[in-house]
Amino acid sequence: MRDWMASLLQRRTGRDVEAWNRRIKSARVRDEAALRRWLNDNGVTGYAQRLLVWERFGYPSFMTAGIGDLIGMQYADRPQLRPVLDAILGVLPEISPVLIVQARKTYVSLVSGRRTFAVIQARTKSRVDLGLRIANAKAAGRLQSARGVGNGSMTVKLALRSPAELDGEAIRWLKRAYEENA
Numbered sequence: 001m002r003d004w005m006a007s008l009l010q011r012r013t014g015r016d017v018e019a020w021n022r023r024i025k026s027a028r029v030r031d032e033a034a035l036r037r038w039l040n041d042n043g044v045t046g047y048a049q050r051l052l053v054w055e056r057f058g059y060p061s062f063m064t065a066g067i068g069d070l071i072g073m074q075y076a077d078r079p080q081l082r083p084v085l086d087a088i089l090g091v092l093p094e095i096s097p098v099l100i101v102q103a104r105k106t107y108v109s110l111v112s113g114r115r116t117f118a119v120i121q122a123r124t125k126s127r128v129d130l131g132l133r134i135a136n137a138k139a140a141g142r143l144q145s146a147r148g149v150g151n152g153s154m155t156v157k158l159a160l161r162s163p164a165e166l167d168g169e170a171i172r173w174l175k176r177a178y179e180e181n182a
Contacts, residue, residue: 001102002051002063009048020044020052032057061105070103074122084128087163088120091171095178107150110178117181118174119150130158130170132177142169 006017013020023042029035032053039049054063065073075082085108092099092110100111107121119131131146131154139145139156146154158170 005047005051008046009044009051012048013044017051017055021055024052024056029056067101067103070105071108074103074106074108078122078125081122081125081128083163084160084166085120085122087166088128088130088160088174091166091174094171095175096182099178104150109150112178112182115181116151116153117177119154121150123149126161128160130160130166130174132156132158132173133181134173134177135180143173 009020010016015023024035024038027038029038035053035056036049039045039052044052054060071085075085089101092101096112098113100109102109102111107119109116110118110120115133117133119129121129121131123129129146129149131149132143133154134156137143137156142158143156144159146157149157158165158173160166160170
């Protein structure tokens with residue numbers, strides 16, 4: 001993610017992270033709010049701004065922790081749900097031999113070559129939500145509204161309480177989400 005943010009900064013401003021870090025140092029910005037204002041005034045916003053703030057004041061733990069640490073934290077108080085996550089991860093080779101699993105602080109993203117197509121999030125102590133990005137999908141049957149799941153880009157979700165609920169129908173929905181977003 002850092003590399004992507006750095007390339008975004010370079011594309012938008014024509015300067016790399018090191019050049020911006022030198023400018024920030026010479027500007028003698030003392031706190032995060034002042035740095036954000038200074039960056040806004042210099043045309044740096046969004047992810048590129050976030051990267052430079054992290055460079056100056058330190059990266060958050062979710063950026064420096066490994067995937068195992070992040071997933072461990074997500075399921076620390078709900079170990080009974082970890083088998084649901086493991087079951088979903090276990091079927092991914094059936095979906096595609098080439099996809100990316102990205103652990104975040106509160107969820108796990110499944111990313112095709114193009115974008116995030118699914119999110120796995122332990123939303124309660126008894127349920128894992130498998131958020132899916134499927135165009136024109138409506139909440140009906142097992143599909144529910146995905147409001148609040150993951151990064152907000154999912155359209156529907158499947159609520160899974162056990163690995164057994166990751167059945168053929170659920171896998172077909174997951175595969176459809178991948179195919180629509182690959």
